[in-house]
Amino acid sequence: MNWHYISEILPALLDGTKMTLSIFVLTLVLAIPLGLLVSVGLHSEFKPLAAVLKLYVWLMRGTPLLLQLIFVFYGLPIVHIVFQRFSAALFAFVINYAAYFAEIFRGGLQGVDRGQIEAGQMLGLNSFQIFRHITLPQLVKQVIPAMGNEVINLVKDSSLVYVLGLGDLLRAGNIAMARDVTLVPLLLVAIIYLLLTAVLTWGLRSLERHYSYYE
Template identity: 40%
Template sequence: MDIATMVGMLLEGFGTTIQIFVLTLVGSIPLAVPIALARMSRFAPLRALARVYISVLRGTPLMLQMFAIYFAPYYVFGIELTTDSKWQACIVAFIVNYAAYFAEIYRSGIQSIPRGQYEAAEVLGYSRMQTFVRIVLPQVVKRILPAMGNEIITLVKDTSLAFAIGVAEMFSTAKALVASQVSMVPFAISAAFYWVFNFLVEIVIGFVEKKLNYYHD
């Protein structure tokens, strides 16, 4: 098999990798907001529930979570598994896992804002919502962006774990090609794809950071 054919096959798998990446961000970034707020809630049971959620999702392997979500419908409810079940379990596992990480990043960013800024905004007549949107949120975004960037880059690489439940993303395609062609070239090509994609992510994050430079601590 020539290099061009290998690249074509890997690009097909890379399309699935990008889908996992995008859907995870679309689902986990907003989901992390209520989790972070629950984690900071004054209502102890809700705060404890959020802490347990974050602890379990961050303290167990993502691969194990995918297996649990994939097989739970069958073993718990007797629901027959289909080909689509693999994809659905993969996306759900990635979203709930990364939401736990993002929630802690949000929490650290919000709690890093000095209490005096809230009090000053109150004196100026701002409502709690206006204070958060106009004063707190821009500072939080700037402060959490480096940590968010690290997690997003990690997500790009973690998409390779989807092969564990049979989702045909780029890494599983590369493994199959290595086995059939008895060559390490597919691994090298896939590594280049991951690196280029992560490099593009870094550029985007760097661009956003520069745009936020007018917010000073």
């Protein structure tokens, strides 16, 4: 292993990692609350809202994220909605992942015993209090495993931003590989991805353990 070469390309890879992490963190921060709102909307008794949200979830889950990225950046300007590259990538990721999260939350909401909600109603709690203090904590425990899969997928999916010309980790590795005609950059890219997913897996396991205090 040529340590000198590694030290030369590592700064570029770490710069790419910053982009990967930016997309990852911002998508999570924005898509989780949006997904939660959508999942509540999917249960809405106002049928047109539920129907529109179902269509949204179907569209997002039924088409590739790569296509959505291209559509947001190159397609939306046709209707005068113009995004910068990073904003376009973030927007596409957020609306895509919010749809997946909404489906996970929807399943989780269905898993919360109706009796728990009735018990809250009988204590005089209003709908928001029931959601905040009864449904949501129980929902979180139920969705952690499924969310964990999506979160790890998100780290890897973030490499799709290359299609918009953004310099993420994989793109930095690809550039170095093409320039230096060696697979070492991609090996390093793989190691960085593995480290990221290892940290996330550890975090998710800790979260699962935290919520295992009750059955």
